[in-house]
Amino acid sequence: MSPSLGLIAGNGRFPFLLLDAARAHGLRVVVAAIKEETDPEMDARAAADPEHIRVHWLSLGELSKLIETFQREDVTRAVMAGQVKHKQIFSSIRPDWRLAKLLLNLRTRNTDMLLGAIARVLEDEGITLISSTAYLEPMLAPAGVLTQRAPDETERADIEYGLRVARGVAGFDLGQTVVVAAGACVAVEAMEGTDATIARAGALFRTLEDAGDTTLARRLTVVKVAKPNQDMRFDVPVVGVPTIAAMREAGATCLCIEAGRTLLFDREAMVTAADAAGVAVLGAAIVTKL
Structure with a gap:
């Protein structure tokens, strides 16, 4: 089986560009598609190459489900690609227990603090978050x-x-x-x-x-x-x-x-x-x- 890369996909074209680049490098891609953000086209991409692209849909608040999905798919390296609107931090989305605990411990709810904390949680669970420009340096x-x-x-x-x-x-x-x-x-x-x-x-x-x-x-x-x-x-x-x-x-x-x-x-x-x-x-x- 090809090495697996986890892709946490936000909105826009960025996730698709990274998906194509990762596939060009021979990687199997496990996509964590965010219900509130990711383009539904992601399902069509997986349907066209089911052997190498797997898509799992989850809500922004489901941090535990994200970790469980990647662990089940043997993902040890992951990348974030695509915007998640900052205002979602203050939306009505319900965080699971793991994300709720993380949010309570944040000094401020800015991008660096929130995503940095999520990266540390993923690392603790054996999932290393790599640069979002990985495979896209020519761009x-x-x-x-x-x-x-x-x-x-x-x-x-x-x-x-x-x-x-x-x-x-x-x-x-x-x-x-x-x-x-x-x-x-x-x-x-x-x-x-x-x-x-x-x-x-x-x-x-x-x-x-x-x-x-x-x-x-x-x-x-x-x-x-x-x-x-x-x-x-x-x-x-x-x-x-x-x-x-x-x-x-x-x-x-x-x-x-x-x-x-x-x-x-x-x-x-x-x-x-x-x-x-x-x-x-x-x-x-x-x-x-x-």
Whole structure:
């Protein structure tokens, strides 16, 4: 039997990309599909290759079931792929006894604290959580300009400021994205996610324009970074075609992402969409201080 990899699948395309990459490496994949998040297409993928892909559906609150499923399937290495909306932490989902105990012992319910605690529980049960970029390193953003158009002088100034703000915000595990215009921070990501943050910035500018306020030129720059001490096992920054679509709708003209620590989904399609929208995309090499 092929070696088994556990895949804890959230929403979006990330789980499917990792599934394909793991299969290309000859691994059998046991998918823990989250009922509240995972695309039902996962069942079709398993039906097409039942010998190498097994799918088990469970709720976000069922930590014990997750562990029991992986142990039953002889999984000793697992990966998290795909977003789980932060607001789910405060939803009506009922945690099982194991997750309830874990939540009670958390000092704060941010992403790092929660997922780090889950990783430790899995480790105690003989299941090692590995980097979410495992098998996907070619998809990490390179340094440099990725589009036909490079950021202009104004956008580069906003990038420089945005990187400082974004790194500070990410250091508190609040979010990874900020939107900047003319040296002013327009929006900061919290629980809503990157695309919603971009949309909020665009809506704010439309409100200002409707009121006749043109103090800030409507040229939004989006900056997305990893956390200063990013744990690559979870919550790795991701951008793709939907990011560009959100920017175009909001009137944003420039995107800066952290090179080497941001995953680019459908890179060719994303760059094509950015070029069509006149959006400049830059991969910034950031030196992390240890």
